[in-house]
Amino acid sequence: MTTAVSSLPAYAQLNTPSAQADAIRINRIAIDGNQRIESSTIKTYLGISEGSVISQSELNQALKNLYETGFFADAIIGLNGDALNIRVIENPSINQVAFEGNDAMDDEDLEKEINLRSRSIYTRTKVQNDVKRLLDVYRRSGRYSAKIDPKIITLEQNRVNLVYEIEEGEKTYIDRINFIGNSAFDSATLRKVVSSEETAFYKLLTSSDVYDPDRLEYDKELLRRFYLSEGYADFKVKSGIAELTPDRDAFYLTYTIEEGQPYTLSNVSVEGELAKKQKLPDFKEDITTIEGERYNATAVENTIENMVEKLGDKGFAFVDIEPKLERNEDDGTIELAYHIEEGPRVYVDRIDITGNVRTIDEVIRREFRIAEGDPYNSSKLKRSEQRLNNLGFFEKVTFETTSGDSEDKTIVNVDVEEKSTGEVSFGAGFSTTDGALTDFGIRERNLLGRGQDLRFRAMLAAERQQFDIGFTEPYFLNREVAAGFDLFKTTQDFRSESSFDRDSIGGALRLGYKLSERLRHNIKYSFEENEITNVRDDASRFVRDQEGKSSTSLIGHAFTYDDRDNRFQPTSGWYWRLNQEVAGLGGDAQFLRHEAQTEYYIPLAEKWTLLTAASGGHIYALDDDIEIQHRFFVGGRELRGFDNSGIGPRDITTEDALGGNTYYTATAELQFPLGLPEELGFTGALFVDAGSLWDVDDTGPEVVDDTSVRVAGGVGIGWASPFGPIRIDFASPFVKEDYDITENFRFSFGTRF
DSSP states (O other), rough: OOEESSSSSSSSSSGGGGSSOEEEEOEEEEEESSSSSSHHHHHHHTTTTTEEEEEHHHHHHHHHHHHHHTOEEEEEEEEETEEEEEEEEEOOOEEEEEEEOSSOEEEEEEEEOOOOOTTTTTOHHHHHHHHHHHHHHHHHHTTOEEEEEEEEETTTTTTTEEEEEEEEEOOEEEEEEEEESSSSSOHHHHHOOOOOOOOOOOSSOSSSTTTOHHHHHHHHHHHHHHHHHHTTTTEEEEEEEEEEESSSSSEEEEEEOOOOOOOOEEEEEEEOOOHHHHHHOOOOTTTTOOSSSSHHHHHHHHHHHHHHHHHTTTTOOOOEEEEEEEEEEETEEEEEEEEEEEOOOOOEEEEEEEEEESHHHHHHHOSSSSSSTOOOHHHHHHHHHHHHHTOOOOEEEEEEEOSSSTTTEEEEEEEEEEOOOEEEEEEEEEEEETEEEEEEEEEEEETTTTTTEEEEEEEEETTTTEEEEEEEEOOOGGGEEEEEEEEEEEEOOOOOTTTEEEEEEEEEEEEEEEESSSEEEEEEEEEEEEEEOOOOOOSSSHHHHOEEEEEEEEEEEEEEEOOSSSSSSSEEEEEEEEEEEEEEEEEEEEEEEEEEEEEEEEEETTTTTEEEEEEEEEEESSSOOGGGSBBBBBOSSSSTEETHHHHHHTTTTTTTEOOOOOEEEEEEEEEEEOSSSGGGOOOEEEEEOOOOOOSOOOOOOTTOOOOOEEEEEEEEEEEEEEEEEEEEEEEEEEEOOOOOEEEEEEEEEEEEE
């Protein structure tokens, strides 16, 4: 008697008399038709072994098990007495996956989206799933008319080539964006709120005018946040719909909203059981929601963030802050209470780090302000994240927390996306007096993934040649102490400014450590040999007197405070530096020099930042006059609109700049977006620079030396290009002296590797 269980129909119950009989003992299992898969492996998939007693349902399950592996196109199970005969037809293996017709998408981008690869097992279901994924990729790029037809090319040895024939179609743009239900703000205003844009012929460098369903959802959130920040606490987005135009070549986007009424804050308070039990810190400076002003959800979020950070700094590690709103619809007011309760006590179980291929774990862990076993503290975690970003090693740093082994433990998951930390920089500038110059440098800020900083710089120009090399170990002897050295050689042609050349060679040793989380102290010792040479015959007599060799041995220190939100692209926070140096520990020069610098960043709106900065310095001779190479020269980068030595004391008979012993500069700069897509990396700036330089030891009727202020203003454009940051500034002085030397245009460029 022979009974067969076939794949057609799949898993069908047997209807023969023997199929209804009692269970059968299987004494032998025979496999036929397999080419790649071993018979022993197929027996394992069956779930039936020789000597087993099986029922009809178990026989059906065995067949199902074979199909679920995905390795077989067909399978037939037959019973012949106590023997179980299995015949299989294997699915082919994929020899190669190829794409045809994809011009807008690279093969590499499409390969990332599919699951089937070379040597994968081909199944129709897997191919259909991959086709769906590929269509999703094209739809996210705005190509809704894309078509994909998978083709199979049969090869020998049960292999196939899989070819996706693609008709990409044209991008489907957004023809119109409509709003229904808005009365407080017109549609033109709301179109500026959402990220989607109506297409136009001049929008060549943006993708915001291409329909993207994910962007549609993002726009809903942008609308919600906008209205909530304008006082509309009851605002709702009822729907966001995308409809194809009649000719099916573009989309209409329609957002239906319910604005509600605007609310004003009638009362703002802090309450809760924790506030009753313990004395809490004063939150006066942290609360940004003001009575009498419009309700603003963004200000509420910022206030809670400020309060949590302050409480964490004061030792309140376990707190929950919930804003409670009591609306009075009759008079349009809200009573806002920040309800503070003691939260559950939670400790850090462990810190898991992923994504660091090059950077070793220790470099990341040493930046944490919290350790495994410590009480969970969101303020310290935020500071840890900020410190990791400030390293400049990572494109993105993401912190997430998950539950630990028990309710009172949490796991901190840190995922980093590394970026290039090697840098090749090239700078160029132009002035009416100096002409063109170039500046070349190589730097690796994360040497061998250990966080060490190695740099080399060479400036090559008609009037300046500079070579220097420096190395910094940020955690010397495994302590939070930075140690390093610098070696340098400089030949500088000051003949167009002061009629002499200057040669210097030397080195420095550095040591730095933290006094607090944001305050740092640095100490250095340097020694250099200087020579004033090639003094022109018609040079100022004060310059001719400086000709010859001298040496300088000095020790210095600096205090630096930095609470900027980002060290590389700050938008808020304060930075200041106080530097003092004394020369005379050997060498020829003897002086005391002080310098101070400060920067303050004020966020005005999203992507809009006001920078105010100032600097100043004074050098005091301890014996003879201050030599010209130690004086201050002002202009160029810190005083745009003027040449590098464009202001200050000058011999008016020779026009030689003499430098000064005292200076100050001040800057106000508004940084703003240019209205282009953010991914392009363009920013604009409006700035005003002011400053002065005076107090030279040389005196005579030919020397001009006064404290007159100089002022210049201008515009700048920055571009975070794929080749590195580019900055172009155009400035024009509008308060200057007749003997000053001006420079209207500056350009700088850098690239990374």
